[in-house]
Amino acid sequence: MGDSDLLKGINLYLVGMMGAGKTTIGKILAAQLGYGFVDTDAVIEQLTQKSINQIFAEEGETTFRQIETKVLSEVCAYTRLAISTGGGIVLRRENWSYLHYGLIVWLDVPVEQLYSRLAEDNTRPLLQDPDPIGKLRSLLDERRSLYAEADLHITPHPQDTPNAIAAQVLEAIPSVLKAGVGSRE
Ligand SMILES: Nc1ncnc2c1ncn2[C@@H]1O[C@H](COP(=O)(O)OP(=O)(O)O)[C@@H](O)[C@H]1O
Ligand SMILES: O=C(O)C1=C[C@@H](OP(=O)(O)O)[C@@H](O)[C@H](O)C1
Numbered sequence: 001m002g003d004s005d006l007l008k009g010i011n012l013y014l015v016g017m018m019g020a021g022k023t024t025i026g027k028i029l030a031a032q033l034g035y036g037f038v039d040t041d042a043v044i045e046q047l048t049q050k051s052i053n054q055i056f057a058e059e060g061e062t063t064f065r066q067i068e069t070k071v072l073s074e075v076c077a078y079t080r081l082a083i084s085t086g087g088g089i090v091l092r093r094e095n096w097s098y099l100h101y102g103l104i105v106w107l108d109v110p111v112e113q114l115y116s117r118l119a120e121d122n123t124r125p126l127l128q129d130p131d132p133i134g135k136l137r138s139l140l141d142e143r144r145s146l147y148a149e150a151d152l153h154i155t156p157h158p159q160d161t162p163n164a165i166a167a168q169v170l171e172a173i174p175s176v177l178k179a180g181v182g183s184r185e
């Protein structure tokens with residue numbers, strides 16, 4: 001069953017750290033809203049025909065960030081999408097001008113949990129570091145105040161399933177819509 005009128009067609013953007021569950025929960029939210037689903041990393045991989053690891057290794061993070069901004073600038077022109085972003089989308093000020101066309105949701109998950117989810121995962125180039133937990137901590141320190149610019153701040157409990165977290169997001173949406181989100185005023 002789709003809750004298609006909840007957001008009145010406005011896009012929903014998930015932001016937050018690597019491993020927060022943006023890709024996983026974005027898919028569930030899209031289905032529940034009756035929206036399309038877009039993952040900016042997946043679009044970047046399709047467009048370049050390279051994995052995120054390959055782009056970082058062969059072209060560097062700056063080029064990745066340029067492509068990410070281009071993809072976001074194009075995706076934001078559509079409506080009725082749930083969009084899972086990459087964890088670093090908040091870094092470029094220009095990206096906020098696109099994100100703010102929609103409702104921005106921060107999935108705020110503790111570093112220990114991010115680490116336990118990603119410890120065996122080698123698809124996050126920024127975590128290919130001798131001290132991945134320290135790296136997660138320092139990235140979160142740099143980004144916390146940026147994530148906090150989101151319209152909605154969700155702090156799931158460690159044992160919450162993706163479905164339960166999606167339900168928390170849907171439940172919280174009406175309260176923030178009253179604040180005029182999506183109107184760019
Ligand atoms: N609520 C959750 N509980 C347990 N595992 C989760 C949860 N959300 C995501 N995961 C797992 O954590 C990993 C990272 O999730 P992902 O959706 O790719 O995060 P992100 O896109 O934010 O980096 C995946 O293996 C996913 O299955
Ligand atoms: O936090 C980051 O800077 C990044 C997060 C990744 O996406 P996820 O947040 O979906 O893991 C991906 O965009 C890239 O590896 C960089």
Ligand SMILES: [Mg+2]
Nearest residue numbers: 022023084085
């Ligand atoms: Mg992701």
